[in-house]
Amino acid sequence: MQVTSLHYFYQAASLGSMRLASDKIGVAVSSISRQIAQLEREMGVALIERGRRTIRLTEAGRLTYEYYQGCMSNEEAFKNRLHDYRQLKAGKIDISIGEGFLGGFLLETIEGFQSQHPGVSVTISVLSTADIVKRVLDDSAHCGLIFNDCNEPKIRVRATAAQPLMVLCAPHHPAAQMDALSLQDLSQFDLCLPDAALRIRQLLRDAERREEIWLEPKLTTTSIYVMREAAKAGRMVTVLPKIAATTELAEGSLVARPIHEASLEYTTVSLIHRLGRQLDGAPARLLSTLEAKLKAWSANEGERAAE
Amino acid sequence: MQVTSLHYFYQAASLGSMRLASDKIGVAVSSISRQIAQLEREMGVALIERGRRTIRLTEAGRLTYEYYQGCMSNEEAFKNRLHDYRQLKAGKIDISIGEGFLGGFLLETIEGFQSQHPGVSVTISVLSTADIVKRVLDDSAHCGLIFNDCNEPKIRVRATAAQPLMVLCAPHHPAAQMDALSLQDLSQFDLCLPDAALRIRQLLRDAERREEIWLEPKLTTTSIYVMREAAKAGRMVTVLPKIAATTELAEGSLVARPIHEASLEYTTVSLIHRLGRQLDGAPARLLSTLEAKLKAWSANEGERAAE
DNA sequence: CAAAATCGTTGCGGCAAACGCAACGCAGAA
DNA sequence: TTCTGCGTTGCGTTTGCCGCAACGATTTTG
Structure with missing residues (x-):
């Protein structure tokens, strides 16, 4: 069942005449007649009453008419969806x-x-x-x-954006007074560090091995949220890139201090x-x-x- | 937008390959490729991701796919209406x-x-x-x-219909004398239970975990038929909703007894x-x-x- | 890491289907 | 009855789809 056949039939039925449909579609009358005949052949039902001057639908024709109406409204809905999609709606x-x-x-x-x-x-x-x-x-x-x-x-x-790992702590924490910290400095404080599964901890591990200074966290967690909260509470310091605590840094509940360690400064x-x-x-x-x-x-x- | 183009696209998307679609439709692969390309040209959107071995739909492709699904189900409904009309039933x-x-x-x-x-x-x-x-x-x-x-x-x-899981057994089985059974009761009998792949067994598993009573079936099967037969034989009891054994319950070759376990009583x-x-x-x-x-x-x- | 196996794409010749034009048959109005 | 205007049909033309085969690219395999 081709759409063109259906369309010709629909137009002819709507306008009540093949010639009007011919004008509207811009196709010879003969084509319309043939397409409708073919549609009837395919469906095995008469769609319009023959031996008659005007287009008159049979019951099957009416069913088909309504079906094509449904198809068109379906298509319109689809095109709207597509349009919305293309307009980023x-x-x-x-x-x-x-x-x-x-x-x-x-x-x-x-x-x-x-x-x-x-x-x-x-x-x-x-x-x-x-x-x-x-x-x-x-x-x-x-x-x-x-x-x-x-x-x-x-x-x-x-x-890619440079995103050096920083020491994060509460503003009143001793670490906040320092311009920059070494791993040695860091090891003095109560630390809250991510679990070994997290990339940050892996980077720290590499730095520890390189400098042969071993950080022993008082608190280990897989949750960055816990790290931020631990630092905000005041006693602990943690190590994170700034992007992980933009809100806290902006509102001042945490401050960031750089770490002196090549591999940590150039993380991205x-x-x-x-x-x-x-x-x-x-x-x-x-x-x-x-x-x-x-x-x-x-x-x-x-x-x-x-x- | 021609239906054939849509159909080729739909088949290719369904089967995940133009070649399979080619086999199924009985048309050369090249035609399918061209029809899809034409569809995309008409719509002005890419429907499948190019430069890829398999057919992978874009978001627009997914929209189109669903649209054509709707068209087909519409067409089927129409044809059924037509059949009804022709009294062919x-x-x-x-x-x-x-x-x-x-x-x-x-x-x-x-x-x-x-x-x-x-x-x-x-x-x-x-x-x-x-x-x-x-x-x-x-x-x-x-x-x-x-x-x-x-x-x-x-x-x-x-x-939706409430369809509690019941204990099914032969009329002369000891379990048939009981008004209702707990999981504890159940664990005393020779059990025939469905395989873990079946939903019923998964529900039972949950109940077992909750009550910390573990059922150890003497017979495990993926076939509900086997379960009914095992119970009818007399020695075993099984667990099924009544709907799975209406015939046996009506003729009396099996009887059903409720299970005391909230999650099992309210299955549907x-x-x-x-x-x-x-x-x-x-x-x-x-x-x-x-x-x-x-x-x-x-x-x-x-x-x-x-x- | 290179070669083989597929997969989708593209160019070309063949062909069926749709088209326009024109002649025709027929229903309905004058 | 005649005449007008509708749908239908025959014929030559054209458009568009198809299959075949070669090609480029990608994934798999040894």
């Missing part, structure tokens, strides 16, 4: 991130994006770095935010997606936004550091 | 059920339906719950019968179909019949329980 985005990114930075970015594109739904999955890479690779996530680079060949790093965060994946519509737009924000934030930090 | 109905429903209840219902509508052919597929849901979702089945609810968003639960069966699917003609009528029978049967059980 609809769509779904999946982002996988490490828990460290669950701060003001990301949430504000998404907030801003969603206020501009209200119909777009965003899913944020908090996972380990390995799982993030896995999900980006199998297209379960459109993009991901991870610490450090990733050497997977099929991962494209869309943006990366916005990644799968190499070769075609992103369009909402995911592409959010990706660009994230990229711009990340670069802007990074540049801003650079300026501050230069002051 | 012909049609096809596909039902997917769990094995537990393969009892007198369903067969009698379909028997009655077919005696009223002789031209209608019915296909019953016995599958796992997950497969039932899958087939209902992709319109391979008009409706399905499953244990418990299903939280798929695109599934509509047309009817659901008659489901795909949300938004327009059912017409024979499928719609059988669905209504099933719904009514299910409700009547459920109410009947309620009365009996009240007695």
Whole structure:
């Protein structure tokens, strides 16, 4: 059952005459006649009453007429959906991130994006770095935010920002008085550090081995939230990149001090997606936004550091 | 937008490969590729991700896929209406059920339906719950019968009936003398239980964990038929909802006794179909019949329980 | 890491289906 | 009855789809 046949039939039925339909569609009358005849042959039912001057529908014709009406309204709804999608009024985005990114930075970015594109739904999955890479690779996530680079060949790093690990503590903590801390300084304080499964702790481990200074945390956790809260409480210090505590740093409940250790100063965060994946519509737009924000934030930090 | 283009696209997307679609449709791969490309040109959107070995839909592709699904189900409904109109009362109905429903209840219902509508052919597929849901979702089945609810968003639960799990045994079995059994009681008997893959066993597992009583079946099977036969033989007891053994309960070769365990007493069966699917003609009528029978049967059980 | 196996894409010749034009048959109005 | 205007049908033309085969790219395999 071709749509053109149905369309010709529909127009002829609507206008009550093949000739009017011919004018409207811009097709010879003969074609319309033939298409309708073919439709009847395919369906095995007469759609219009023959031997009559005007187009008069049979009962089957009426059923078919209504069916095509339904098809058209269906198609219109579909085109609207598609239009919405292309105008970024609809769509779904999946982002996988490490828990460290669950701060003001990301949430504000998404907030801003969603206020501009209200119909777009965003899913944020908090996972380990390995799982993030896995999900980006199998297209379960459109993009991901991870610490450090990733050497997977099929991962494209869309943006990278310097994101040195900092010592975070409450403003009145002794560490807050120091301009910068060494690992040696750090080992003096009560530490709250992430679990060995987290990338940050792995980076710290490398630094410890290099300097042969061993950090013994009083509190170990897989939750960045716990780390921030432990530091805010006052007694403990923790180690995180600034992006993991933007809100607290802005409101002053935590302060950040640099660490003197080459490998920790040059850590980065990366916005990644799968190499070769075609992103369009909402995911592409959010990706660009994230990229711009990340670069802007990074540049801003650079300026501050230069002051 | 031609239907053939859509159809080729739909098949390729369903099968995940143009080549498979080519085999299924009986058309050269090149045609399929061209038709899809043309569809994309007409719509101005990429439907599948290029530069990739397998067919992978973009978001727009997914929209289009769903649209065509809707078109097909619409067309089927139309054809059923047309058949009804022509008094042929012909049609096809596909039902997917769990094995537990393969009892007198369903067969009698379909028997009655077919005696009223002789031209209608019915296909019953016995599958796992997950497969039932899958087939209902992709319109391979008009409706399905499953244990418990299903939280798929695109599934509509047309009817739900309380369907407590019962202890089934032969009339002369010691368990038949008891008004109701606890899990503790149950563990005393020789048990025939379904395999862990079946929903019933999963429910039992939950109950076992909760009460910390572990049932150790003498016989484990994936076949509900085997369970009924094992119980009928006399030595064993089994656990099933009544609907799975209506015939045996009616003829008295099995008796049912309730189980004292909250989660097992409130299990349900659901008659489901795909949300938004327009059912017409024979499928719609059988669905209504099933719904009514299910409700009547459920109410009947309620009365009996009240007695 | 290179070679093999597939998979989707593209160019070309063939062909069926749809088209326009024109002649025709027939219903209904004058 | 005649005449007008409708749908139908015959014929030559054209458009668009198809199959075949070569090609480029990607994933798998040794």
